Amino acid sequence: MNGLAVFTGNANPILAKSICDHLNVKLTAVLVSRFSEGEVRVRIDENIRGKDVFIIQPTCPPSNDNLMELLIMIDAARRASANRITAVIPYYGYARQDRKDQPRVPITAKLVANLIVAAGASRVLTMDLHANQIQGFFDIPVDHLYAIKVLCDYLNSMKMKDLVVVSPDVGGIKMARAYAKRLGATLAIVDKRRDSPEMTEVMHILGEVRGKNAVLVDDIVATASSLVEAIGALKKMGVKEVYAAITHGILSDRAIERLQQCEALKQLVITDSIPLIKEKQIDKIKVVSVASLLADAINRIHGEQSISILFSEAYYK
Numbered sequence: 001m002n003g004l005a006v007f008t009g010n011a012n013p014i015l016a017k018s019i020c021d022h023l024n025v026k027l028t029a030v031l032v033s034r035f036s037e038g039e040v041r042v043r044i045d046e047n048i049r050g051k052d053v054f055i056i057q058p059t060c061p062p063s064n065d066n067l068m069e070l071l072i073m074i075d076a077a078r079r080a081s082a083n084r085i086t087a088v089i090p091y092y093g094y095a096r097q098d099r100k101d102q103p104r105v106p107i108t109a110k111l112v113a114n115l116i117v118a119a120g121a122s123r124v125l126t127m128d129l130h131a132n133q134i135q136g137f138f139d140i141p142v143d144h145l146y147a148i149k150v151l152c153d154y155l156n157s158m159k160m161k162d163l164v165v166v167s168p169d170v171g172g173i174k175m176a177r178a179y180a181k182r183l184g185a186t187l188a189i190v191d192k193r194r195d196s197p198e199m200t201e202v203m204h205i206l207g208e209v210r211g212k213n214a215v216l217v218d219d220i221v222a223t224a225s226s227l228v229e230a231i232g233a234l235k236k237m238g239v240k241e242v243y244a245a246i247t248h249g250i251l252s253d254r255a256i257e258r259l260q261q262c263e264a265l266k267q268l269v270i271t272d273s274i275p276l277i278k279e280k281q282i283d284k285i286k287v288v289s290v291a292s293l294l295a296d297a298i299n300r301i302h303g304e305q306s307i308s309i310l311f312s313e314a315y316y317k
Contacts, residue, residue, distance in 0.1 A: 004302050005048045005082070008032075008056040009069035012275045015090065015291055016056040022295035028053075032069055040065070042072045044080055052302050053082040054125075056294075059093035059112070060274040061252060067093060067112065071119040078120030086301060087121040088294060090273035091248045095130035096220075098137075113137035125297055127273060127290065128219045128247040143307050145297060147247040147271050147290050148175075152182045154269055154288050155215060155245060162240070164188050164212040166205075168230055172218060179217045179245070188214070190230045210238035221246045221270070224255040228262045235264045245269045249276060249285070256280050 007028040008016035020027050029045035055077065057070040070087060077085050097108035113134070116124065123141040135142040163185035167176035169192055180187045188207025214234050221227055221244070231242045242264050249270030251259075259268060260282060270276070271290045293310065300307045 003051050003083075004054070005046070005051040006054045006056065006298070007044070007073070009042075009066065009073055011057045011060060011066040011069065012090070012272070014275060015058075015272050015289075015294075018272075018289060018291035019056060019295045019298065022292050023299060030073070032073065040068050040072050042069070042076045044076055047080075048077060049081040050083045052084050052086075053077045054086045054088050054298050054302075056088040056090075058089055058091035058273055060091045060248075061093075061250065063093040067115075071115055074116070074119040074121050084122045085120055086123045086125055086298075087116055088298065089124060089126045090271075090290065090294065092126050092129055092134065095134055098131040098134055109134050110137045123301070125294070125301065127294070130219055143297060143301070144311065145290075145293060146311055147273070147293070148178055148182065150271065150288050150290055150293060151217075151245045151247070151269060152179065154286070155183055155243070160213050160215075160243075162212045164207065164209050164214050164239075166190060166207075166209070166214050166216045166230070166234065168192070168216060168218050168226060175219070176217050179215070183215070185215070186212070190216075190233065192226070192230070205233055205237050209234060212239060213241045214239045214243070216242065216244040216246075218244075218246045220248045220250060221268070222250045222255065223253040224251065224258045227268075228258050228265075231262055231264050241266045243267050243269065247271050248273050249287075250274060251276075251280050256282060259284055 005028045006020055007030040009032045031043040033041045035041050055073050059067045074085055094108040094112045117139055125143045127145040128147050135144055163183055165176050165180040165185045166188045167173050168190050188209050191204040191206055234242055243266050267286055268284055269286045272287050276287055297307055297310055
């Protein structure tokens with residue numbers, strides 16, 4: 001494509017390559033490494049003057065390293081006279097720090113938005129933000145995509161019957177209802193109490209789940225403690241099989257160990273917004289790709305076409 005340049009840092013080069021394959025373009029040559037003292041080093045090895053630049057870089061763990069790479073790549077592109085710079089952030093880190101829920105704590109999701117804008121980004125393309133209001137933290141256009149289509153396509157291919165979609169909390173009802181509609185399933189909700197940022201206790205299951213196959217849907221799985229807790233509660237309520245469909249598989253701390261020990265979990269379906277390293281690849285985890293979705297969005301942005309169809313009812317039916 002004329003005038004299009006796509007490059008990436010070290011966060012998820014496999015996804016970036018897959019997106020470029022869908023776009024039928026080559027990744028722009030960029031050196032992203034470290035100086036001897038650990039500082040991030042960036043050098044763009046091709047001419048991008050006047051080009052429409054897309055920088056693919058999820059800010060997944062190690063979040064600080066990947067965020068700094070993103071900021072420095074944006075700055076390098078701006079100083080290389082790029083016409084427009086779009087930060088493609090499939091997973092937006094620090095998103096769970098989106099409000100002051102305790103005294104004397106920061107709103108880090110807003111701070112990160114400020115840094116991206118200050119670095120020189122013209123717009124942001126992201127997917128399944130932890131909180132929709134984060135879009136308003138930016139003073140530049142934000143295109144917010146959803147992975148529901150690719151996840152539902154896979155779940156529908158399994159041809160499961162007697163299906164109930166389960167929201168892990170009250171805040172996820174809207175997302176769960178969208179999944180239920182597309183899967184032809186009923187809806188249930190986990191009523192839980194959060195004891196800490198990483199630990200929750202399931203109180204009740206709201207909805208009829210006995211004798212059904214359950215699909216837990218959420219945007220992020222980190223330590224998997226909440227997920228395993230909810231699965232245990234569902235099994236006690238008489239669910240036959242439990243699946244989980246979660247966009248961003250952070251899988252930190254003892255998450256893999258917990259998933260392996262959770263006999264009730266049949267399969268966890270995640271996307272490749274975050275790379276699944278070899279040490280975390282187990283039989284219970286299935287990865288589906290969002291490369292075509294992101295490539296479609298990049299193509300539309302570059303061609304100055306409407307992107308709203310990518311998160312409309314017509315596209316996700």
